[in-house]
Amino acid sequence: MKAFKFLTIILFTISFSSCAQQPDIKPTVYTVGDSTVKNGRGDGYGGLWGWGDFIGQFLDSSKVSVENHALGGTSSRTFQNLGLWDTVCNKLKQGDYVLIQFGHNDNGPVNDTIRARGTIKGVGEETEEIDNMITGVHEIVHSYGWYIEKVVKDTKGKGAIPVIMSPIPRNDWKDGKVPRNNNSYGLWAKQIAERNDVTFIDLNNEMATKMEGLGEENVTETYFYKRDHTHTSAKGALMAASIIANELKKTDNSLKDYILENPKTQLPKKKNIFLIGDSTMANSSNPNAIGWGMAFPKFCDTMQVNVINKARGGRSSRTFIFEGLWDEAKAEFQKGDYVFLQFGHNDAGNIDKAKYRGSLKGMGDETQEVKRDSVTETVHTYGWYMKKMIRETKEKGAMPIVLSLTPRNEWPNEKVEQRFDTYVKWAKESAEAENAIYIDLSDAIAQKYQELGKEKVKEFFPKDHTHTGIEGATFTAKILAKILKAHKEIGLRGCIYPNK
Structure with a gap:
């Protein structure tokens, strides 16, 4: 009997210990929808984001998890046909939440050879039988409401809690107002929510009202891009997520208990993006001597990147370092930054007199001692200075990108002047020696100059043969932007728009 009691105590202790050690399983908030909920891979490529990427910032992550399963290009129908809803549904457990928003793509054709993603309008039971022209599968297409209701019922069947949103508004304006979808997908989403006793958030109306309060000029190029009236920028996605959180607080849905105060x-x-170079890159108040760096931000998405122009007129690779300009700039570099390095125009100057800006020719380690007032300077080669800047950029975790210098408006033998055998060559060799990316901007520009001809190119250089005016600076900046847009390795393709 004593042995039996002892065994019972041991089993009870083990059982209690096991239960005590088992952690509480947090509920998960799943988001399902189209690209306005998750754009692309959810990494902000092209500056576009979905509100599902930001909704987690409004929730207590110690008590609830968030998974964004939305996929761009899907409708309420294709999200299910592709098995994306099954993936979520199979993971659902009691107490989870599903935030549902579809509609932007449901208005497309029911059957075609491009996407075949449309649904029948409304919330009825009518159907249309098709042989899908893309998949070849015989398919029964239902109404938008039918597909939304299926997600709702499946969610409830798992003991999870659905929340339906009307689709976010597009950045379309008419007489100072943003059109609502309260007679179409917004209305039908609401009707399904009411029919199934589910929380409904009129995201379309609430966000449109917010946009109208800001005004079209303040919304475009801040919350939406001018080039895209459907997909939000990061600020627009954050706005949508904040509206959802605020509207949930007004409901009796238990998800509001996880919303942060x-x-x-x-x-x-x-x-x-840091620009390091001379006057051909630098900002200038002289309209006849404007560096391409002054025009470059025009081709950048400034919602994604900052262009920081540290270039200084009259500097060589040597003097940029000797005067402390390099150390000042380098102090600002952070991991993940980009540093464009371009020198050469002034490196051919005097080494030991006048402006003291010439560097030794070539790539070697030879030096020359130069007395400057009370200071003795050890002058190195152009390649030595360039390699130093490349290495120190990498040490800061930033990416160095070496550019060859820009060509002058000189046409020996009717060909645009290029310094193939000197600074263009040495810039390339510097990059190769330190395993950095190199862009032959000189040749790219020269080719375009040849196509335009001497008379047109002359207009780019109102002051002298080296410095461009705004038209020439913009021309150069656009050429670089096109190169960056096509360059996969650099990683700026989604931030650069050469056709702006």
């Missing part, structure tokens, strides 16, 4: 929201960090 004072959420500390943040936008994705911008990428910094």
Whole structure:
């Protein structure tokens, strides 16, 4: 009997210990929808984001998890046909939440050879039988409401809690107002919510009202891009997420218990592009001597990147370092930044007199001692200075990109002057020696100059044969932007728009 009691105590202790050690399983908030909920891979490529990427910032992550399963290009129908809803549904457990928003793509054709993603309008039971022209599968197409209702019923069947949103508004304006979808997909979403006793958030109306309060000029190029009236920027996605959180607080949905009182929201960090060079890159108040760096931001998405122009007129690779300009700039570099390095125009100057800006020719380690007032300077080669800047950029975790210098408006033998055998060559060799990316901007520009001809190119150089005016600076900046847009390795393709 004593042995039996002892065994019972041991089993009870083990059982209690096992239960005590088992952690509480947090509920998960799943988002399902189209590209306005999750754009692309959800990494902000092209500056576009979905609100599902930001909704987690409004929730207590110690008590609830968030998974964004939305996929761009899907409708309420194709999200299910592709098995995306099954993936979510199979993971659902009691107490989870599903935030549902479809509609932007449901208005497309029911059957075609491009996407075949449309649904029948409304919330009825009518159907249309098709042989899908893309998949070849015989398919029965239902109404928008039917597909939304299926997600709702499946969610409830798993003991999870659905929340339906009307689709976000597009950045279309008419007489100072943003059109609503309260007679179409917004209305039908609401009707399904009411029919199934489910929480409904009129995201379309609430966000449109917010946009109208800001005004079209303040919304475009801040919350939406001018080039895209459907997909939000990071600020637009954050706005939508904040509206959802605020509207949930007004409901009796238990998800509101996980909403933070004072959420500390943040936008994705911008990428910094530092420009390091001479007057052909630098900002200038002289309209006849404008560096291409002054025009370059025009071709950048400044919601994603900061262009920081540290270039200084009259500097060589040597003097940029000797005067402390390099150390000042380098102090600002952070991991993930980009640093464009371009020198050569002034490196051919005097080494030991006048402006003291010439560097030794070539790539070697030879030096020359130069007395400057009370200071003795050890002058190195152009390649030595360039390699130093490349290495120190990498040490800061930033990406160095070496550019060859820009060509002058000189046409020996009717060909645009290029320094193939000197600074163009040495810039390339510097990059190769330190395993950095090199862009032959000189040749790219020269080719375009040849196509335009001497008379047109002359207009780019109102002051002299080296410095461009605004038209020439913009021309150069656009050429670089096109190169960056096509360059996969650099990683700026989604931030650069050469056709702006």
